[in-house]
Amino acid sequence: MTPESQPRRAPRGVTAAEFAAAGLYDPAAPNAADRLGLLEWFVEQGLSLEQMVHGLRDGALTGLAADLALRPGERLRLEELATELDMRAEHIQRIRLAAGLPPAEPDAPVFTPDDAAILRAFQVGAELFGQPFVLPFARVVGSALARIAEATIALYLVNVERPLVEASARELALAQANLEAMRSLKSIPPVLEALFRAHLANAIRRSRRARARAxxxxAQMTVGFVDLVGFTPLSRQLSSQELGALVDRFETQANDITTARDGRLVKIIGDEVMFVAVDAAAACDIALTLVDRFRADASVMPRGGLATGTLLMRGGDYYGPVVNLASRVAELAVPREVLVTTEVVAEAGADGLCFEPAGKRMLKGFDEPVTLYAAGRATTSQ
Known part of the structure; x- marks a missing residue:
């Protein structure tokens, strides 16, 4: 038998025939050479035939090497992890649920050394702050990290995978890009830690200012809501790329304007943002500036509502009647109008602002009519 007629053998002794027998490779397929190159590369990365078969079955073959690199290490079952940590299995599942992770099958070896470290950290937290407070904190952390994870995926899909797919890249190129992107994630934890410390310092300063009077x-703060009138019908007319650009623009403007004025963007709910600020005048400036940034856009028109008072700080969010009041006030505003309550006017003063009476309004959920004002910029003649 000549060398050319011998069965092609992938690295570490796996032949093309073995790939074919496992259902991974069809020598008659148009992409046979590309698929074989991918499988040989998998073997070079240390992947087994069984792992490849699972990846193909799950429809994630090109992402298989990256998936395995994401959570390396020996896998434990739930009871094995519970024994190692001296924790009840039910308690482990409860922490996972709070952190936004689905329950693990009891007999599935899914837990890595990282999972053990996470659970140990929650044990320490329970000793410091008490068990009843650990799970709500886990929900906040899990929710924030879930959003970061989704944003990471979107960043990769739009900027890396889509260009490769549009260029008809080979499976091997897609798999290598996946793995390279996954390995680059090693740089993220130090960045997150540094950003967390910076945000924590800012949050401590803001909290101290707000709690000085409560x-x-x-916290004694001003809370605001700004939404985009016309967004829903417009979203049905735009392409996905155009809609994404509009959402990015709104979120970017809301974040930058709020942060630059020492406020905090609490959350984005579709076409609406919620923010808080210790200084009522700054809160008015935030809402008015956001309206101004979209003034030339006839397709969407911001409007806002602000209220000042005592807020309950819990889990990174704010609650209480004042929050509900600000939300209802925003619903009453006409496009490009910012309505505020009497308390906002009293706190903000007249420094660069003016407030025109907008009458008394009955708001849903409130028994008494609420006096409102339309906020604006003061002119030199005022």
């Missing part, structure tokens, strides 16, 4: 977990 109780322990209560």
């Amino acid at each position: 109780g322990s977990d209560l």
Whole structure:
């Protein structure tokens, strides 16, 4: 038998025939050479035939090497992990659920050394702050990290995978790009830690200012809501790329404007943002500036509502009647109008602002009519 007629053998002794027998490779397929190159590369990365078969079955063959690199290490079952940590299995599942992770099958070897480290950290937290407070904190952390994870995927899909797919890249190129992107994630934890410390310092400063006039977990602040009138019908007319660009623009403007004025963008709910600021005048400036940034856009028109008072700080969010009031006030505003309550006017003063009476309004959920004002910029003649 000549060398050319011998069965092609992938690295570490796996032949093309073995790939074919496993259902991974069809020598008659148009992409046979590309698929064989991918499988040989998998073997070079240390992947087994069984792992490849699972990847093909799950429809994630080109992402297989990256998936395995994401969570390396020996895998434990739930009871094995519980024994190692001296924790009840039910408690482990409860922490996972709070952190936004689905329950693990009892007999599935899914837990890595990283999972053990996470659970140990929650044990320490329970000893410091008490068990009842650990799970709500886990929900906040899990929710924030889930959003970061989704944003990471979107960043990769739009900027790396889509160009490769549009260029008809080979499976091997897609798999290598996946693995390279996954390995680059090693740089993220130090960045997240540094950013967390910076945000924590800022949050401590803001909390101290707000709590100087209120109780322990209560804050005296101004809360605002700004939404885009016309967004829903417009979203049905735009392409996905155009809609994404509009959403990015709104979120970017809301974040930059709020942060530059020492406020905090609490959350984005579709076409609406919620923010808080210790200084009422700054809150007015945030809402008015956001309206101004879209003034030339006839397709969407921002409007806003602000209220000042005591807020309950809990889990990175804010609650209480004042929050509900600001939300209802925003719903009453006409496009390009910012309505505020009497308390906002009293706190903000007249420094660069003016407030025109907008009458008394009945708001859903409130028994008494609420006096409102339309906020604006003061002119030199005022």
